[in-house]
Amino acid sequence: MTSDVSATQTWIDAAYLLTGVCFILGLHYLSSPRTARFGNRVAAVGMLIALVATGVVLYWGTWWIVIAPLVVGAIVGVYSARAVKMTAMPQMVALFNGAGGGAAALVSTAEILQLISSGGPLPIDQALTIMLSSIIGSISFAGSIIAFLKLQEWMTGRPITYPGQQFVNAIILLVALAAAVLVIGNLTPGAVPLDTTTTYFIGLAAALLLGVLFVLPIGGADMPVIISLLNSFTGLAAAMTGFVLSNNVLIISGALVGASGTLLTILMSRAMNRSITNVLFGAFGAVKAVGGAAAPDSSGGNVRAASVDDVATMLAYANQVVVVPGYGMAVAQAQHSVRDLADSLEKRGVEVKYAIHPVAGRMPGHMNVLLAEANVPYPQLFDMDDINPEFPRTDVALVIGANDVTNPAARNVPASPIFGMPILDVDKAHNVVVLKRSMNPGFAGIDNPLYEEPNTVMLFGDAKKSVDALNSAVKTL
Amino acid sequence: MRGSGRDATMSAHLLAELTVFVLAVFVGFEVISKVPTTLHTPLMSATNAIHGIVLVGAMLVAGIADPKLGVVFSMIVVFLATLNVFGGFVVTERMLQMFKPRTPPAAVRDGSRQP
Numbered sequence: 013m014t015s016d017v018s019a020t021q022t023w024i025d026a027a028y029l030l031t032g033v034c035f036i037l038g039l040h041y042l043s044s045p046r047t048a049r050f051g052n053r054v055a056a057v058g059m060l061i062a063l064v065a066t067g068v069v070l071y072w073g074t075w076w077i078v079i080a081p082l083v084v085g086a087i088v089g090v091y092s093a094r095a096v097k098m099t100a101m102p103q104m105v106a107l108f109n110g111a112g113g114g115a116a117a118l119v120s121t122a123e124i125l126q127l128i129s130s131g132g133p134l135p136i137d138q139a140l141t142i143m144l145s146s147i148i149g150s151i152s153f154a155g156s157i158i159a160f161l162k163l164q165e166w167m168t169g170r171p172i173t174y175p176g177q178q179f180v181n182a183i184i185l186l187v188a189l190a191a192a193v194l195v196i197g198n199l200t201p202g203a204v205p206l207d208t209t210t211t212y213f214i215g216l217a218a219a220l221l222l223g224v225l226f227v228l229p230i231g232g233a234d235m236p237v238i239i240s241l242l243n244s245f246t247g248l249a250a251a252m253t254g255f256v257l258s259n260n261v262l263i264i265s266g267a268l269v270g271a272s273g274t275l276l277t278i279l280m281s282r283a284m285n286r287s288i289t290n291v292l293f294g295a296f297g298a299v300k301a302v303g304g305a306a307a308p309d310s311s312g313g314n315v316r317a318a319s320v321d322d323v324a325t326m327l328a329y330a331n332q333v334v335v336v337p338g339y340g341m342a343v344a345q346a347q348h349s350v351r352d353l354a355d356s357l358e359k360r361g362v363e364v365k366y367a368i369h370p371v372a373g374r375m376p377g378h379m380n381v382l383l384a385e386a387n388v389p390y391p392q393l394f395d396m397d398d399i400n401p402e403f404p405r406t407d408v409a410l411v412i413g414a415n416d417v418t419n420p421a422a423r424n425v426p427a428s429p430i431f432g433m434p435i436l437d438v439d440k441a442h443n444v445v446v447l448k449r450s451m452n453p454g455f456a457g458i459d460n461p462l463y464e465e466p467n468t469v470m471l472f473g474d475a476k477k478s479v480d481a482l483n484s485a486v487k488t489l
Numbered sequence: 490m491r492g493s494g495r496d497a498t499m500s501a502h503l504l505a506e507l508t509v510f511v512l513a514v515f516v517g518f519e520v521i522s523k524v525p526t527t528l529h530t531p532l533m534s535a536t537n538a539i540h541g542i543v544l545v546g547a548m549l550v551a552g553i554a555d556p557k558l559g560v561v562f563s564m565i566v567v568f569l570a571t572l573n574v575f576g577g578f579v580v581t582e583r584m585l586q587m588f589k590p591r592t593p594p595a596a597v598r599d600g601s602r603q604p
């Protein structure tokens with residue numbers, strides 16, 4: 013190596029260091045709503061620095077191979093990110109995540125093809141990190157696509173299960189691991205009659221299949237956990253790609269994302285009082301269906317339906333109303349109507365607060381984003397621990413499309429599949445109004461005893477229409 | 490960089506990289522654990538954009554004289570990673586635009602609201 017090349021490399025490494033610093037600072041600024049936007053921009057600037065620095069060492073004879081997909085990717089990325097509705101955010105994030113995972117796997121594929129064609133046995137450390145990056149990246153890619161399809165409802169959001177599922181998944185995982193061991197140990201074509209390239213691609217195919225199969229049995233309600241887990245996977249895949257390329261900026265960034273994704277995954281499972289293994293292998297909806305079937309049929313039993321005018325009066329003359337939003341609010345895109353109703357109530361002097369359960373919706377913090385979109389000031393949003401003591405002095409708890417997170421069975425029915433999950437204590441409010449499409453137990457398939465409580469009334473119908481009707485009724489009072 | 494007789498330097502090299510990785514994991518945990526629940530979605534989206542850094546890797550394997558993946562796959566890998574970067578940052582920016590503190594007078598609120 014000439015001193016010229018190494019001097020260039022030193023400058024590039026310094027730029028990468030700057031990128032790493034920008035990412036860490038960016039994440040740091042993301043810890044407060046006031047500075048979060050600045051944080052995101054700092055991270056974006058860091059990214060730009062890394063890209064420009066990388067551009068210096070590229071071979072520009074075939075510049076279009078890099079520039080054309082860069083331009084197209086930027087246009088598609090920016091356009092879709094701007095065009096997507098706020099309610100479709102989770103699937104958009106899943107899609108971008110999958111793209112990153114796929115890219116990591118392909119970069120490693122390029123590297124191993126390079127190594128194989130240069131002949132001789134593969135260096136163990138290179139082969140190890142290549143296999144890790146390819147397998148994790150492929151799982152993330154395929155898993156994210158399935159998560160996207162489920163969230164977009166191009167595919168059922170319910171868990172897809174079949175007999176022997178775990179066994180099939182275990183076999184496929186073994187195939188992927190076996191391929192990895194064969195490649196890393198330079199055992200091809202000795203131990204198996206396959207060359208290294210074929211073995212590698214068999215491992216890659218197994219990992220892709222595994223990604224599909226491991227997200228299939230995940231139900232919609234568990235999506236916040238899966239989305240964070242897949243995010244963490246892509247981070248790890250990027251870090252492994254960094255090892256493969258001896259590139260510190262990839263290692264640092266990948267490690268940051270891997271850590272944050274893991275942390276969020278843990279927080280989400282803890283919020284449901286379930287282990288990650290239970291989320292991954294429990295096929296929650298299926299388990300619940302059994303529990304629901306065993307429970308006595310209660311549909312319509314002691315449930316009281318209320319009229320819009322009844323509820324409007326209750327709300328208008330309350331001192332404090334706590335709104336409990338759930339996925340139903342997102343589906344009905346009712347967040348703006350909810351905000352309008354809250355405005356009307358506030359004009360009458362009613363105190364309005366929002367209770368946000370950590371796993372309400374389909375991704376971490378999903379409800380916060382939707383309400384923010386509707387211009388609800390964030391100081392009105394309360395975490396579970398802060399709002400629960402408020403319910404006993406709340407006149408009306410208005411549950412909009414939330415179900416499991418309000419189910420008192422989690423507190424007092426040990427046989428319930430969700431027993432032990434921390435919930436919002438809406439049943440302790442003086443009155444509970446549940447906005448719901450029908451008595452259909454919905455996604456979970458378990459009965460919610462809340463609906464039969466004497467202080468609960470139901471308002472059936474589409475969440476947005478109901479809230480709009482409530483708002484006009486409140487205005488006429 | 491690749492060749493024979495580099496076992497000792499290579500493992501020292503790997504150890505150095507592993508050090509960076511492990512320390513970055515700790516920094517990640519430390520920084521992220523301070524983010525409030527309100528910001529979990531933008532946080533996830535921002536980290537999602539950050540792992541788009543794999544675009545650096547994509548450029549490095551595509552921007553060489555004889556890309557091993559061939560022209561089409563090289564372009565696909567750059568495209569995917571670019572999608573991740575740009576989509577990720579723009580989505581995060583859009584989410585964060587919406588987080589506003591309370592704007593006290595009702596008149597101001599109505600004025601600033603989207604139709």
